[in-house]
Amino acid sequence: TGSGGVEAVVAGQPFPEARCAANEATGTITYLSGFDFAATASIIDVVLAEQSGYFDELCLDVELQSSFSTANYPIVASGDAQLASGGSFSELVRYAGANEAELVAVAVEGRTAIDSLILKPGSAETLTDLQGATIGVKGALPPSVAAMLATEGLVEGADFDTVLLDGFDPLTHITLDGIVGFPGYKSNEPGQLERAGVEFDLFDPSEFDIPGSFGVLFTSRAFLDEHPSAVEDFVRATMRGLADALADPEGAAASALELVEAGGNPSFLSPEGEAFRWATDVELLTAETPEGVGTGIPDVAALQTEVDAYAAVGLFGDGAVPAAADFVAAVPIESVFDGPDVIWPGS
Structure with a gap:
């Protein structure tokens, strides 16, 4: 049975x-x-x-x-x-x-992990360059991105700030003043930006051995x-x-x-x-x-x-x-x- x-x-x-x-x-x-x-x-x-x-x-x-x-x-x-x-x-x-x-x-x-951190070109060579930066988020910072930043000792609220974004359009978000970038699904936002010919840098938690x-x-x-x-x-x-x-x-x-x-x-x-x-x-x-x-x-x-x-x-x-x-x-x-x-x- x-x-x-x-x-x-x-x-x-x-x-x-x-x-x-x-x-x-x-x-x-x-x-x-x-x-x-x-x-x-x-x-x-x-x-x-x-x-x-x-x-x-x-x-x-x-x-x-x-x-x-x-x-x-x-x-x-x-x-x-x-x-x-x-x-x-x-x-x-x-x-x-x-x-x-x-x-x-x-x-x-x-x-x-399916999330990634998408940044305006040239805003950070390494994760440590994000000290003092502001990252835009849709709801909250994804855990895999938080864990990736933590590998360099960067903690939300102490070493960098987050601010809530309106909507889900990366073509709008990449142009916003006051943020260096935003998290996005590897399967979504990078493709939208590439198809529109917009340049960006990407940090992938899985490349930092962050599980997900x-x-x-x-x-x-x-x-x-x-x-x-x-x-x-x-x-x-x-x-x-x-x-x-x-x-x-x-x-x-x-x-x-x-x-x-x-x-x-x-x-x-x-x-x-x-x-x-x-x-x-x-x-x-x-x-x-x-x-x-x-x-x-x-x-x-x-x-x-x-x-x-x-x-x-x-x-x-x-x-x-x-x-x-x-x-x-x-x-x-x-x-x-x-x-x-x-x-x-x-x-």
């Missing part, structure tokens, strides 16, 4: 009837995206799974809702949505710890305990969607943009931008996932290294360093793969 006492899924064999009944009894599963339906890990794979009918094949009724990663944690914790995309593993741990919420990552697709993650799928411990086969099969369908997206990056990015445009495209995403975003993710997922391992299977030791690095820059407050294992449920995704291949039923 598999999860929740129902029969396990066997590759090429009919989907078990009792498992189908259990999944149908779960009712509608609401999934919240992390940034509109952008072509990125933990969103594009869910979009493709829905469009390809993979959820339907596993007797799941899934509703996709556009959202923003930091808004998702309280909604899933309260049970108003069941699964969602998170920005990074540490973002999930930070929210869950601060709010005593029982949230668990069921997939961590990106095994590196992106493309997180998470649920509540309560929902996982109550509906284990539904969570496992949501992950199964999503991982098949991910395999499709990795195999045909351009087609996948176009599929994501269709959904964005159907929702009115409030964030002004473009075909070029989404193609660049997913191409960047594909490169990182392909390079960082070990040979023979299913993409998305959480590496708890690596996640603990990430948590340790971000605890050192004060991300989790002054208490004990969180244990990564407390915020991971690896059983669903480990049951979905045979080596690097998704176990999928047949007719």
